[in-house]
Ligand SMILES: Nc1nc2c(ncn2[C@@H]2O[C@H](COP(=O)(O)OP(=O)(O)OP(=O)(O)O)[C@@H](O)[C@H]2O)c(=O)[nH]1
């Protein structure tokens with residue numbers, strides 16, 4: 001088997017090419033530093049089986065970030081047969097040196113000039129035959145996103161594999177230790193084969209940037225944009241979710257219920273009130289998840305993230321962070337875990353730790369489900385979107401408070417450097433691939449955590465036998481009773497305390513476990529909750545859900561990225577304390593005002 005490594009600078013399209021080659025769904029986005037770990041897959045190439053490895057982007061072979069470390073470590077420890085150097089053709093003048101550097105270090109290389117579509121648009125002319133001759137390396141140009149030139153690349157890869165022999169690891173180490181810089185060879189090749197217009201044309205992108213990054217116009221534009229997106233997710237998503245809930249309800253009444261009439265009572269209850277209610281309540285969120293990630297793909301791919309980073313950099317620096325931290329918060333809206341890993345692009349440990357401390361407060365899509373459900377139950381459709389938006393506000397406020405409080409402990413003086421990528425439109429293929437893979441991820445978590453969680457909740461609420469579900473003498477009743485003193489001042493009743501305990505594992509379980517606790521689903525569940533608690537108590541519950549520990553995966557990631565138990569513990573304790581304090585202040589405040 002042959003091994004091909006995709007190496008190149010950040011944001012050059014390595015993961016896009018990897019996905020096209022292997023049919024995988026590695027994360028792609030218009031943001032430098034998205035890939036942080038190796039991904040690999042096997043495919044037949046010409047007469048060979050080849051393992052393709054997607055790597056994080058690097059600026060320099062000898063660089064010092066965690067990402068560059070991952071690449072160095074990989075090249076030094078895994079024998080590769082071929083390095084495919086992926087270059088953004090519009091920036092060939094700055095990126096070619098990396099290819100020369102790799103070649104001079106002794107790696108068998110092939111140069112892939114990606115983004116041929118953009119190069120053409122900007123008037124960058126590259127004579128691949130001359131470049132090939134000047135470098136002494138095979139060169140091909142392609143557009144990985146749109147598929148142009150892809151078949152020639154496949155052929156070239158196959159042919160090149162015929163000629164290469166694997167490199168011994170000590171040879172690699174010696175080559176890497178020689179420290180080439182590649183500039184001289186690159187300059188010669190550029191002079192021979194590349195024609196760049198003296199000035200890139202003035203484009204509409206610059207005119208948009210003028211307003212998007214305007215110090216006064218930019219921020220309100222950003223807020224309006226976010227409000228629009230989350231209103232859209234709410235107003236489109238909530239009815240879809242209701243409709244799907246209705247379908248599940250019909251299934252239960254007309255199919256599963258009758259099928260189980262003759263089964264023993266406890267089994268019926270476990271299957272229908274436990275597993276079916278829990279899973280169907282969670283499954284009803286699939287359309288919302290899909291919708292949410294369609295919007296996320298649009299925002300990520302457009303290049304707006306980098307603009308947001310510039311726009312917010314001075315605000316963030318007052319909190320000891322930089323604009324990239326803000327973007328990680330936005331990425332955290334999808335899921336906190338990749339956002340935590342995305343901080344690897346930061347070199348300063350202080351900056352990284354401070355950023356990782358605030359990311360768990362960012363309102364991820366799993367928490368979004370809980371809020372959509374509770375908000376629809378307790379608030380009128382007219383104010384519902386604004387209630388949701390206020391939670392995003394609280395999410396930002398919690399991050400700001402935490403950053404300001406802890407900034408002295410995590411000092412950093414790393415300069416903020418980030419390149420503005422061009423605006424890009426996602427293709428339908430990209431949107432479909434992303435939403436599809438996020439939905440699979442969601443359903444995988446559903447089968448892994450939710451089934452176990454829901455069964456556990458059912459046992460807690462139905463044991464010892466002979467008690468009414470979730471009654472005061474069941475296990476859940478005892479736990480709820482024991483924790484009641486801590487949660488009563490927040491307005492949170494015992495049923496919701498149980499849900500919060502399970503929410504520690506994953507927020508996806510929260511609504512599922514409520515379905516089990518109340519033995520109801522869909523509309524009926526929402527009515528039951530609305531009958532039990534006031535809107536103020538519901539909001540207090542949502543505040544707690546938003547701020548306390550996001551989920552076990554996030555905790556595990558905090559631990560593995562920080563490599564410190566003490567830091568992980570601090571993050572846990574602080575978020576619990578902040579959650580409790582915020583809910584307490586809100587609930588007691590609204591009681592004083594006569595609202596609860
Ligand atoms: N116009 C154009 N855009 C492309 C092409 N290939 C990739 N892109 C876009 O370039 C951006 C970066 O793509 P990725 O595949 O995430 O890049 P990467 O090299 O893996 O980036 P890192 O993981 O950060 O190193 C995304 O917005 C892609 O849609 C292409 O051929 N043409």
Ligand SMILES: [Mg+2]
Pocket residue numbers: 014015016027028034035055056057
């Ligand atoms: Mg990548």
